[in-house]
Amino acid sequence: xxxxxxxxxxxxxxxxxxxxxxxxxxxxxxxxxxxxxxxxxxxxxxxxxxxxxxxxxxxxxxxxxxxxxxxxxxxxxxxxxxxxxxxxxxxxxxxxxxxxxxxxxxxxxxxxxxxxxxxxxxxxxxxxxxxxxxxxxxxxxxxxxxxxxxxxxxxxxxxxxxxxxxxxxxxxxxxxxxxxxxxxxxx
Numbered sequence: 001x002x003x004x005x006x007x008x009x010x011x012x013x014x015x016x017x018x019x020x021x022x023x024x025x026x027x028x029x030x031x032x033x034x035x036x037x038x039x040x041x042x043x044x045x046x047x048x049x050x051x052x053x054x055x056x057x058x059x060x061x062x063x064x065x066x067x068x069x070x071x072x073x074x075x076x077x078x079x080x081x082x083x084x085x086x087x088x089x090x091x092x093x094x095x096x097x098x099x100x101x102x103x104x105x106x107x108x109x110x111x112x113x114x115x116x117x118x119x120x121x122x123x124x125x126x127x128x129x130x131x132x133x134x135x136x137x138x139x140x141x142x143x144x145x146x147x148x149x150x151x152x153x154x155x156x157x158x159x160x161x162x163x164x165x166x167x168x169x170x171x172x173x174x175x176x177x178x179x180x181x182x183x184x185x186x187x
Contacts, residue, residue: 025148025149026130026148027043027046027143027146027147027148028042028130028131028143028147028148028149029041029042029043029147030042030125030126030131031125032088032119032120032121032125032126033119033120033121033122034117034119034120035104035107035108035111035117035118035119035120036104036108037104040119042086042147043147045084045086046145046146046147047145048082048083048084048145049082049083049084049142049143049144049145049150049169049172049173050083050084050085050086050141050142050143050147051070051083051084051085051086051140051141051142051169052086052087052088052139052140052141052142052143053067053085053086053087053088053138053139053140054088054090054121054126054133054138054139054141055087055088055089055090055137055138055139056089056090056093056135056136056137057089057090057091057103057106058136059136059137059138060138062137062138062155062156063138063140063156063157065157065162066140066157066162066165069162070085073166073177074177077175077177079173079175079177082173082175083169083172083173085116086117086119087114087116087117087118087119088118088119088120088121088126089103089107089110089118089119089120089121090121090124090126090127090135090136091103091104091107091120091121091122092121092122092123092124092127092135094122095122095123100122103120104120107120133154134154137154137155138154138155138156139152139153139154140152140153140154140157140165141153142165142168142169142172144172145172150168150171150172151164151165151168151169153165163178166178
């Protein structure tokens with residue numbers, strides 16, 4: 001039986017690739033926690049595009065320039081409510097007593113400073129299927145309103161990657177965000 005299923009799957013996949021058809025991307029979801037321990041699904045943020053930052057504690061400043069530019073362009077164009085920003089802290093290596101509570105306390109302090117809720121990944125959920133995100137860097141993702149992956153970059157973004165990010169985000173929110181802010185464009 002197992003051989004038959006494997007054979008049928010192989011034929012189906014081969015037929016799909018021979019016709020040039022690629023499967024449509026599927027919406028992705030995961031269950032994480034708030035810094036106060038409430039379990040939440042990422043699907044909670046469907047209905048608008050989602051900008052998701054997934055970072056370990058040593059990588060939170062890697063894409064600080066992108067975060068600042070994102071906020072500035074959104075504020076300048078009146079688009080701060082056009083997308084959800086979801087921050088996820090990878091705390092897998094702190095999932096033991098007493099480190100867990102210390103790490104969660106730190107996340108709660110950061111939430112107050114940033115004014116954005118920060119979810120926590122204590123089990124390495126986003127490092128596993130279907131996400132498979134690197135766990136020791138900053139990953140920036142864009143999901144459409146249905147939760148389908150549109151853009152993903154791991155590591156420090158170079159200017160050309162930031163340009164691709166803003167182009168993809170522009171398509172999701174229906175307004176051009178690719179141009180630099182006026183204040184920087186005309187000193």
